[in-house]
Amino acid sequence: MKQEKQKTDPSMSLSKQRKLERKKAIERQKRQKKINAVISVCVAVALVVAVGSYVGYKVYRNVTKVVASDNYSKYLADNGFIDGVTATSAIDLADYKNITVPLSEVEYSDESVENDIQTQLESNKTLDKETTAAIADGDEVNIDYVGTVDGVEFEGGNTQGNGSDLTIGSGDYIDDFEDQLIGHKAGDEVTVEVTFPEEYSQNPDLAGKDAVFQVTVNGIYVVPELTDEYVKENFSNYASTADEYRKYIKDKNYNTNLDKWINDYLVKETTVNSYPEDYTAQVAATNKSLDYAYFEQMQTYLASYSSDYSFEKFIGMSEAKYDKQLKATAKENTKEDLIYQAILETEGVTVSLDDYKQYLLDNGTSEEDFESQVETYGTGYLVNNMVKIKALEIVKGLTTVQ
Missing domain, CATH: 1.10.3120 (Trigger factor, domain 2)
Structure with missing residues (x-):
C-alpha cells in the first residue's frame, strides 16, 4: 500500500492543523474497526456454515443410511402377505385377467435349446487319457511341456507337470505350435519347434528367438452326447429321454420369458x-x-x-x-x-x-x-x-x- 504524503495549508494555524489530523486519524480508526467487525462476522458465518454442513451431512447420513438386517421375515405374516397391509x-x-402376450416375445427357439444343451454337455466333458483317436483341429487337449532356447530352459516355459488345457486352432499358443500337435495321440511325446514373434511383450528376452518344446499329450477331452442313457443318468429329475429333455429346456425357458413379460406388464400398468x-x-x-x-x-x-x-x-x-x-x-x-x-x-x-x-x-x-x-x-x-x-x-x- 502506498504511503500518503502529509499536506499542509499555510493559511491554517499549526494547532488547527493538528486537530484536523487527529480527527482524520480517529475517523480512519473507526472505519478500520467497522471493516474488522465485518470480516469477523464473515469468518464466523463461514465457520458456522462449514460446521453446520458437516453436522448436517452426519445427520443426513444417520437418517438415510441403510442398516443391514438379516431379519428377512420382519413385517411379513406367515401367509407371505405384508403384515397389516391390504x-x-x-x-x-392392473387388469390381470385380460392380458395378451405376443408369442414372438416369449418363445424359446430350437436353436437356443441346442445351444443350452451343448453348453451343459461341454461343462461335463472328461479327459480321455486312453483314447486312440488322433488330435484334430478343434479338439481340446491337455498337455505338459518344457521349452528351451539354445538348449537352455527359459522362465515360464515349463508346466511343471500340472497340465495345460489347449484348444487346437484357438491361436492361444505362438507360431504353429498347435498345428504340430494335430495327428498325434494321447501319451505321445512330441517335439514342437517354433519361433517367438519379433515383438513379444510377455517376455521381450524371447522376442524373435527359435525355441524347442518337448510336449507330452496327456489326453483329449471328450464331450458327451445327449442320449437317452445320458439323460437317465444325469437329468432323471427332469426327463427320461433326450427328446423329453429338449422339451423340458424349451418349456422352462418359455415359462421364464412369459413370467418376466407378465411381471413387467403388471409393474408398468x-x-x-x-x-x-x-x-x-x-x-x-x-x-x-x-x-x-x-x-x-x-x-x-x-x-x-x-x-x-x-x-x-x-x-x-x-x-x-x-x-x-x-x-x-x-x-x-x-x-x-x-x-x-x-x-x-x-x-x-x-x-x-x-x-x-x-x-x-x-x-x-x-x-x-x-x-x-x-x-x-x-x-x-x-x-x-x-x-x-x-x-x-x-x-x-x-x-x-x-
Missing part, C-alpha cells in the same frame, strides 16, 4: 397409492445384508488383488450412493410384493410354508436344504416367494399368448 387398497392393480414404509425400509435392509454376505464370501478371493478391498470398492460406489440405490430398488421390490398379494387377495387364495416346501422339493431341492432356508430366512419370507409363484400361475392361466 394390498388392494394400497395400489390400483399398476399404480402404488401408498407404500408400507416400515416394510420397504426392511426390504432395503435385508437386500444390504445379502450384499454384505456375498462381499464377505468374496473377500478371500478379492484379497489377492488388494489388501484393502473395502465394501465400497466392491460395490463400485460410495456407500451413500449405494444406499440411495438400495432404497429405490426396495420400492420396486415392494411394488411387486403388493401386486402379487393383491392378486391373491382378489382371488381369495392363500399359500403356506407347506406349499413352498412342496414346490422346492418338486424342483430338486432337498428337505435338508429347505430346513436350512427356513432357519435362515424365516416362514414369512419364504412363503412370500410362494405368493408370487402362485399369483403368476393364476395370471398365466388367464393370459392369451398368440
Whole structure:
C-alpha cells in the first residue's frame, strides 16, 4: 500500500492543523474497526456454515443410511402377505385377467435349446487319457511341456507337470505350435519347434528367438452326447429321454420369458397409492445384508488383488450412493410384493410354508436344504416367494399368448 504524503495549508494555524489530523486519524480508526467487525462476522458465518454442513451431512447420513438386517421375515405374516397391509387398497392393480402376450416375445427357439444343451454337455466333458483317436483341429487337449532356447530352459516355459488345457486352432499358443500337435495321440511325446514373434511383450528376452518344446499329450477331452442313457443318468429329475429333455429346456425357458413379460406388464400398468414404509425400509435392509454376505464370501478371493478391498470398492460406489440405490430398488421390490398379494387377495387364495416346501422339493431341492432356508430366512419370507409363484400361475392361466 502506498504511503500518503502529509499536506499542509499555510493559511491554517499549526494547532488547527493538528486537530484536523487527529480527527482524520480517529475517523480512519473507526472505519478500520467497522471493516474488522465485518470480516469477523464473515469468518464466523463461514465457520458456522462449514460446521453446520458437516453436522448436517452426519445427520443426513444417520437418517438415510441403510442398516443391514438379516431379519428377512420382519413385517411379513406367515401367509407371505405384508403384515397389516391390504394390498388392494394400497395400489390400483392392473387388469390381470385380460392380458395378451405376443408369442414372438416369449418363445424359446430350437436353436437356443441346442445351444443350452451343448453348453451343459461341454461343462461335463472328461479327459480321455486312453483314447486312440488322433488330435484334430478343434479338439481340446491337455498337455505338459518344457521349452528351451539354445538348449537352455527359459522362465515360464515349463508346466511343471500340472497340465495345460489347449484348444487346437484357438491361436492361444505362438507360431504353429498347435498345428504340430494335430495327428498325434494321447501319451505321445512330441517335439514342437517354433519361433517367438519379433515383438513379444510377455517376455521381450524371447522376442524373435527359435525355441524347442518337448510336449507330452496327456489326453483329449471328450464331450458327451445327449442320449437317452445320458439323460437317465444325469437329468432323471427332469426327463427320461433326450427328446423329453429338449422339451423340458424349451418349456422352462418359455415359462421364464412369459413370467418376466407378465411381471413387467403388471409393474408398468399398476399404480402404488401408498407404500408400507416400515416394510420397504426392511426390504432395503435385508437386500444390504445379502450384499454384505456375498462381499464377505468374496473377500478371500478379492484379497489377492488388494489388501484393502473395502465394501465400497466392491460395490463400485460410495456407500451413500449405494444406499440411495438400495432404497429405490426396495420400492420396486415392494411394488411387486403388493401386486402379487393383491392378486391373491382378489382371488381369495392363500399359500403356506407347506406349499413352498412342496414346490422346492418338486424342483430338486432337498428337505435338508429347505430346513436350512427356513432357519435362515424365516416362514414369512419364504412363503412370500410362494405368493408370487402362485399369483403368476393364476395370471398365466388367464393370459392369451398368440
